[in-house]
Amino acid sequence: MMNAYLYCDKRSLNYATNYYVSIIKDVISDFGYTFKTVHSLGEIKKASLIVTITERYFFLAKLRHPNIKTIYWAQGVGAEEAKVKLATIGQKLRYYFRLLSEPIAVKKANLLFCVSERMVKYFEEEYGLRDKGQIMVMPCYNLPLSPEFSTKQYEQPVFAYAGNAMEWQGIDFMLDVYSIVEKSVPRAKLKLFTRDKAAFEEKLQARNITSYEFNYVPVDVLQKELHQCKYGFIIRDNIIINLVATPTKMNSYLAAYMIPIFSDGVDDFKMNINLGEYTIMATCPLEAKAVASKIVSFENKVQDFKNYQDIVKTVFESHYSDANYKKFIKEKFIQYIQ
Numbered sequence: 001m002m003n004a005y006l007y008c009d010k011r012s013l014n015y016a017t018n019y020y021v022s023i024i025k026d027v028i029s030d031f032g033y034t035f036k037t038v039h040s041l042g043e044i045k046k047a048s049l050i051v052t053i054t055e056r057y058f059f060l061a062k063l064r065h066p067n068i069k070t071i072y073w074a075q076g077v078g079a080e081e082a083k084v085k086l087a088t089i090g091q092k093l094r095y096y097f098r099l100l101s102e103p104i105a106v107k108k109a110n111l112l113f114c115v116s117e118r119m120v121k122y123f124e125e126e127y128g129l130r131d132k133g134q135i136m137v138m139p140c141y142n143l144p145l146s147p148e149f150s151t152k153q154y155e156q157p158v159f160a161y162a163g164n165a166m167e168w169q170g171i172d173f174m175l176d177v178y179s180i181v182e183k184s185v186p187r188a189k190l191k192l193f194t195r196d197k198a199a200f201e202e203k204l205q206a207r208n209i210t211s212y213e214f215n216y217v218p219v220d221v222l223q224k225e226l227h228q229c230k231y232g233f234i235i236r237d238n239i240i241i242n243l244v245a246t247p248t249k250m251n252s253y254l255a256a257y258m259i260p261i262f263s264d265g266v267d268d269f270k271m272n273i274n275l276g277e278y279t280i281m282a283t284c285p286l287e288a289k290a291v292a293s294k295i296v297s298f299e300n301k302v303q304d305f306k307n308y309q310d311i312v313k314t315v316f317e318s319h320y321s322d323a324n325y326k327k328f329i330k331e332k333f334i335q336y337i338q
Contacts, residue, residue: 002048004033007041007061012053015219016248017075019142023322024051024071024113027329031338049337054078055098058105069337072109075140077122078102080240084168103127111336115140118267119244134336138325139268141251145316146223149257149309153227157299159261160191160229162222162252165199168241172203173286174233177261179207180292185299191215191229193222226256231280235291238265238284251320254312261295272319278308 006021025035028049038044041064051071052058058072079102082095106112106123113136114120120137123129159178165171182188190212192200197214204212217225226232232253236242246268253260254273263282264270270281280298282291318324 002031002033003046004028004035004049004051005044005047006035006037006051006053007044007057008037008039008053009057010039013037016140016142017053020073020138020140021051021053023138023325024073024329027326027333030330031333052105055101055105058109059101062104062108069110070108071111071113071337072105073113074102074106074119074123075115077119077241077244084241103129110134111136111332113138115246116244116268117271122240122244134332136329136332138328139246139251139272139319140248141246141320142219142248143223143252143255144322145255145313145320146227146257148227151305153257154230154259154305156230157185157188158191158229159188159231159233160193160226160253160258161233162193162226162249164194165196165203168236170235170237171200173237173288174235175203175207175209176288177235177291177295178233179209180288181295182209182211184292184296189213191225193217193225222252223256226252226258229256229258231295232258232260234260234266234269235263235282235286236265237263237286243267254315254320257308257312259298259308261291263291273315274311275308275315276311277302278305278311 028035033049041060044050047065047068049069050061050065052061053073053075055078058070061070078098079095082098085091086095106127106129111134116139117137120131120135161174163169178190188211192212192214193216194200195216215225234247234249242265245266247266250260250262250269250273259278259280261280262269263284263286265284280294282294
């Protein structure tokens with residue numbers, strides 16, 4: 001019996017990471033491995049394979065078990081993320097540790113999962129990573145395409161945002177854009193699916209936004225709620241943290257057949273999310289009036305959505321397909337793990 005372990009911090013696990021890891025787990029299990037999630041090195045017994053999802057846990061696992069084969073999923077660019085906050089000694093130490101451990105993880109893993117081609121390029125440029133075939137590119141996503149589709153969803157200009165109020169999410173810019181749109185689209189309404197009600201309330205009032213409502217629902221209910229919305233905001237600036245990322249919001253919005261309002265600040269979206277005439281993509285550097293103008297123009301111009309279902313299906317078949325990724329992972333697994 002071969003033992004595979006997911007070694008990670010409990011805080012690293014959520015609905016999105018569990019979905020991603022489950023795809024990897026399914027392939028590993030098909031090869032006859034038992035798969036167990038552990039949170040301490042002492043729980044790893046007679047391992048044949050260790051899977052990690054942060055550079056810290058990869059580093060620790062490699063120190064304890066240098067000869068065991070490894071899979072590392074790089075969810076983001078850890079050193080760049082840590083560099084954003086260097087105000088305290090603890091934050092500086094975290095940055096230097098990630099700067100040390102991240103290149104070890106991406107270069108020493110037997111099989112490396114990156115969430116975008118832009119992430120691969122970053123690791124090649126920053127750390128001298130060489131792609132010998134051991135790299136698997138799979139975007140972050142956690143929802144299948146909804147079986148329900150109705151053009152009634154597009155009759156009212158309901159805008160949605162699902163997420164928190166963290167600065168890097170581009171919340172202030174999003175609200176700047178919506179405040180302009182609200183003045184030009186009388187029936188516009190903003191739905192905020194968030195726990196951070198107080199933080200948003202202050203920002204909404206500062207911009208004199210009046211047509212909005214709050215709602216927070218579990219992820220398994222979110223898709224049903226998003227079916228009541230026409231547009232979804234996911235606007236990011238073109239900093240490296242965003243350029244390499246594949247935020248799950250895009251998948252969530254498209255899974256409910258919404259029209260995403262996004263930017264080329266996420267390279268993966270620019271390369272892989274082709275929505276044809278239904279595209280509302282902002283160009284960096286971002287300017288609120290220009291983005292709002294695109295939205296208002298789309299709202300006034302595009303009236304026929306009967307082809308949108310097929311377009312979204314194509315995106316899921318090519319970019320959010322469990323079956324495709326399991327096939328590719330199996331091929332990599334045979335070559336680099338077995």
